[in-house]
Amino acid sequence: MKAIVLFVLLSFGICFGQAQDAGQPASTNVPNVAYPSIHPDLRIDFRIKAPQAQSVQIQVGAAPKLDMVKAADGYWTVTTPPVVPGFHYYFVTIDGFTGADPASYSFYGVGQDSSGIEVPEKGVNFYLVQDVPHGEVREHWYRSKTTGDWRRCFVYTPPGYGTNSQQRFPVLYLQHGAGEDETGWVRQGHANFILDNLLAAGKAKPMIIVMDNGYAVKAGSPPPDNTPAPFGSPLMRQRMFTMTAAFADVMISDVIPMIDSTYRTIPDRDYRAMAGLSMGGMQTFEVTLNHLDTFSYIGGFSGAGTGFIFGNHAFDSKTAYNGAFSDPAAFANKVHLLYLGIGTDEPERMHTGLVALHQALNQAGVTHVFYESPGTAHEWQTWRRDLSDFAPRLFVAGSK
């Protein structure tokens, strides 16, 4: 509803000739808070109260930290250069302490509850709450035999799920990235609004979306070793694969049977998809390509092809993923969609890695879709666009 309030405020501002560069409170601010405030040219004014501080800085996403300037009233302010539209985590640093801005709602990302700012994209509303029928997002607790504890997932059911009690639906399993959790695709990604809007426009098949927690430790295993390990190091990769192996068991042995017995699904590989972003894309490839009897639609958003992300571009299409790609014709017959997405402004390592996988798959004759999100980085605006482009391609292979 805050998006609508913001829209109304913006409309009034334009109608009544308010100063062209007047800022408006971000829709991600808590109620009744004026700052951060976004200008029409997407510069952001930040304002932080810290009367006794020596130094206050703001960092938006991966941009450099900006020094704020102290005013006589104890507030520090800064205006950023124009930012890329979409959702950005941001961080406040006060005399060496880095935390969240009390003016913002918090979102679980980078391993903690972080401030976030929604920067509107002019004329774009595919991920905003609109005047269309809305599905529900259900917090669902289930007992995992794999991990031995109760776990939480979120389940999107499309509009009409509750009233038409006979219809059965295909299922998309949709995973978050590292440092995020099962709340991310709805809170940051607006996956529910993206599907509501696609469905209202007749652009996607009604489907259930299951968003699980991507972290798992098998029952009886020691707790994870959290000592720091450099990105891509053997220790880090080993930990990631151990966790993904446990998570694959959770998906195959716990989550899918639970979902198929709890919701009105079509429990068949032709009606089951999996996708994920970053770490979730890596996990999606590991889970689906080793279980092609279970899935027939596969999406990797900024994260498919583990070796590529880690800078290892050696790819043998005959042996990768236990030979899943070794017979491209058989693969194309079995897998209705293999999808890769990447933002053009992602870190070089990631962009190069995904493009290299795309080219290697082309060279091997493996049919797939490659989507590039223009002007966006390793961030939610990329993944919202991925989902909006990916979802209409799902569950359309009706004749197979």
Added chain:
Amino acid sequence: MKAIVLFVLLSFGICFGQAQDAGQPASTNVPNVAYPSIHPDLRIDFRIKAPQAQSVQIQVGAAPKLDMVKAADGYWTVTTPPVVPGFHYYFVTIDGFTGADPASYSFYGVGQDSSGIEVPEKGVNFYLVQDVPHGEVREHWYRSKTTGDWRRCFVYTPPGYGTNSQQRFPVLYLQHGAGEDETGWVRQGHANFILDNLLAAGKAKPMIIVMDNGYAVKAGSPPPDNTPAPFGSPLMRQRMFTMTAAFADVMISDVIPMIDSTYRTIPDRDYRAMAGLSMGGMQTFEVTLNHLDTFSYIGGFSGAGTGFIFGNHAFDSKTAYNGAFSDPAAFANKVHLLYLGIGTDEPERMHTGLVALHQALNQAGVTHVFYESPGTAHEWQTWRRDLSDFAPRLFVAGSK
């Protein structure tokens, strides 16, 4: 699931003779974070990184701020005295900046996303996730004719709601307090686990719980005036009543018809309850006592009886709430439950106010239940106990 992990860790600690006073990470910490850490005697160790700060303080709930002490590694630490079990908001102050601790999940309270710490109560698990069937909590968006925008509520459906598609259920409408929102009763209050546990023990009737947002502005009205107004001042009271009038219209005209047409409810006053905490209790009395054709069970947790909360103990049972109490026998016949709850350690103004209302109702011969939560203040542990004591009394007047 973190509660279970914590429990397992505590069990191991005890089994293997770990030092009696060793602390354990709070279940409200984000993953892989050791501090805040809670000792068996409920002292809490806090630890904050702020290398260049001159002063760092921690405040737990309404307790006085504690000065932290800086170590050579740039971390500041302090150990609190033993705290009351339950959920407490807490705040970090660094050189005059007050915000959230990045070690904690954030919870919307006191008008912002705040850090929270769950302090275990020994031998008490009625609000923890247990090995019992779990209901679902559904994020539900609806269009309000009253406010003219899309609003969000959360809906708890009991275990078995999805599989038994014929059974219909009574409904409890359950409201948050001022500075909180529709997320509070699940995230801080664990209303879903409280009901799951009561149902598993056969102590309550299966019911739907609807948790709506208590703030509302009628369509076409000017936005709320947010200039500061002292608690209980005429301006503050006028604003509160204007908002509550709009919220009452949302409840009666928008939410209840939407819920009755969307879920398998029993759309009848005998099967409809409303309760709320603090401001939500005040709103509950305003809504229900003016709509006794709609509700037959009424609960005010730390917030019933507006005048009493504001320090006005003049209560005329003949005229209050448009004469709802004027005929006690008729009231008792019509209203199956009138319930007041209060913590013994709430601020004097609130405790005295609720006790005075209780006594005034007794004097007027108005049948009601009065519950005091021992040793707790204006906080979630009080309201969890209220709900756990209140819910078993609902929808049992089957013969009426």
